[in-house]
Amino acid sequence: MNNKHFGCMALGLFIILMGHWTNASYKKLRLARDAEEISRSAFDGAVFARSAEQRKMVILKNNTIGSRKYLNQWEPYVKQAKNPQYGEALINFRIKQAGIITLSQVYETVDHVKGGTIPKTLNAKLVFEDDYVKTLNWLANLEGSLPAIRVSNCKLSKGQSGNDIKMELSIDIPIISSEDGNDTKT
């Protein structure tokens, strides 16, 4: 082996090293391209999942359009009484407005369905004795102006005199406070 051989070998070695370097770079490129391809596939998957979810939402929206419309119609009425005091004031206001003779009135807050849309109700037990027409008109006005109230018990009997009737009512008023957090609309 002489220095010419060594020179030749050194060049050959350099050629091999450059080949390795190029090969390593190519491998890096392939890895980068694979990673890009994986990201692209993941993006396709994400687009598919998002589209599926949006389709589901559109179908759900179409299927529930009636019930949501119904809710929009009724919710203002159901939410008329924000708290028991407000409900009580509403009934008292109606009674005073009509000037109907009230024999007794008892209010009580009752748990309705825990975790439900209507968690509590205000139960009002009212006894009136007044003119037949006046009393029944008052009831009609009450049910008309507060359509979400539920008259759970209505007992009518003859009054003390003439055209009077005695009306015993048990009324349930839904209580939905704003803290119940069901105000979100789609």
Added chain:
Amino acid sequence: MSMITEPFHDIKTERQDITKPLPRILILVPVLFCISCVAAIALNLLFFFKIKESETAKVQWKSKIEQETSRKSETEKEIELIKNEDRRAKDVFDWVEGSRQLQPLAVGVARSMGVKSSIEELSLVRDIENPHQIRIGLDFVNGGQEQLDSTLSAINELGYRAYSANQTSGQGGQVDYQATLIWQKIINKNNNLSLNHNE
């Protein structure tokens, strides 16, 4: 005079090679080396830029994936809201269906009474479990079966049908009638929901 062709200054004598020359084929080694240098630099530069390009594209795809994921989660939230609204609508529907006005029923019964008949007591009580069912208790005098038929017909006209009826007749033309009234015009929950006080 003859010319001296040999340069005068070249006093160095011809020398024999110290080492043997390499085979001629190995002339390719430096040529290959040069080509390799150029090719390696060019290819590595090309790969470098391609790698950068791929990395940029990967970052862009990832950002797009994040956007899609966030849009998907927004859609999921919206679906939850819709489901929640639907559930609330059903709860409200159940409440409203069990809150139909009783006044028209009371007035209907009262108006159905003939001239001779009179109501002693009328009670309308909602069932606690099924509030759309109303237990009616009607106590009236005079008129008998004819009056009762007329009252039941008035009740039917209001959209209620009487079930589990129980009727007793007492002295002095007193009739005590009890039944469960069920609303007949129950409409499909999801199609034609309407305000009951507008009907």
